[in-house]
Amino acid sequence: MDLAVRNTFIAGDTRCAGEERSWALSSLASNGVSYSSWAAPPKPLMVARRVSMSQRGFHRQGSKWSKSMAVTSSTSTPEIETEGNAKELVDELLLLVDRSDRGVLLNEQDRCKVEQIIERLEQQCIPEPLKSPLLFGEWDVVYSSNPTSTGGYYRSALGRALLNTKQMMQIVNEPDSVSNKVSFAALGIFDGEVSLQGKLEVLDKNWIKIKFESPELKIGSFDFQYGGQSSVKIAIIYLDERVRLGRGSRGSLFVFRRR
Numbered sequence: 001m002d003l004a005v006r007n008t009f010i011a012g013d014t015r016c017a018g019e020e021r022s023w024a025l026s027s028l029a030s031n032g033v034s035y036s037s038w039a040a041p042p043k044p045l046m047v048a049r050r051v052s053m054s055q056r057g058f059h060r061q062g063s064k065w066s067k068s069m070a071v072t073s074s075t076s077t078p079e080i081e082t083e084g085n086a087k088e089l090v091d092e093l094l095l096l097v098d099r100s101d102r103g104v105l106l107n108e109q110d111r112c113k114v115e116q117i118i119e120r121l122e123q124q125c126i127p128e129p130l131k132s133p134l135l136f137g138e139w140d141v142v143y144s145s146n147p148t149s150t151g152g153y154y155r156s157a158l159g160r161a162l163l164n165t166k167q168m169m170q171i172v173n174e175p176d177s178v179s180n181k182v183s184f185a186a187l188g189i190f191d192g193e194v195s196l197q198g199k200l201e202v203l204d205k206n207w208i209k210i211k212f213e214s215p216e217l218k219i220g221s222f223d224f225q226y227g228g229q230s231s232v233k234i235a236i237i238y239l240d241e242r243v244r245l246g247r248g249s250r251g252s253l254f255v256f257r258r259r
Contacts, residue, residue, distance in 0.1 A: 085124070097255055100143070102143055114255075136172050137171075144253070144255075146248075176199050178198040179197055180212070192219040199211050207235045207236075214226065244256040
């Protein structure tokens with residue numbers, strides 16, 4: 001028995017989790033039988049329709065038709081404003097890490113946001129940041145994915161309980177001088193400071209190695225050195241007038257804000 005069938009094809013939206021396509025059957029007439037689901041989408045009927053000459057891109061000149069030379073595009077790609085996007089990302093990053101005790105107080109969700117922003121800014125880093133004069137200056141450490149990476153024992157859980165960190169900064173002077181300083185209040189009473197002096201060595205276009213002398217500890221009127229020499233490797237993954245982002249050799253992420 002003949003069936004009178006009319007099918008309608010509807011393309012679904014594209015979503016983050018993957019492309020989804022919805023299929024709809026507008027009407028089925030088949031001896032009273034209805035179908036609620038399909039293992040595969042129905043093939044759309046190809047319906048021929050008359051297309052005018054003007055719709056084909058022709059225009060009339062007198063009694064003749066000629067092809068239009070104008071070419072239009074139905075889609076266009078907006079120009080990405082890299083500099084503007086970077087500024088907004090830096091604004092958001094600094095807002096997240098502000099008053100977070102250099103990342104210690106961030107919850108897991110905000111920590112993930114920080115890492116995502118850093119990854120996006122890394123893609124917009126200038127080609128050779130180590131050749132830029134923006135590298136030099138005074139920087140505050142405002143975030144570290146691993147608290148002990150920037151302050152050692154002084155930034156461990158016990159160290160933070162005994163020593164209230166007041167300031168963490170790094171000074172980079174031309175051509176290769178680096179100074180790290182951590183100031184604190186021991187038991188909230190005695191002011192102290194730990195400082196390290198080092199030399200910067202460029203390894204490639206992003207990576208540097210800093211060799212530090214023995215740390216110097218000052219508490220009140222006491223001033224002495226302890227421990228031995230140390231060295232660290234860090235990649236400069238983003239640099240501008242306001243922030244410097246780094247990644248350590250073990251994957252730790254750092255955010256420095258210019259003073």
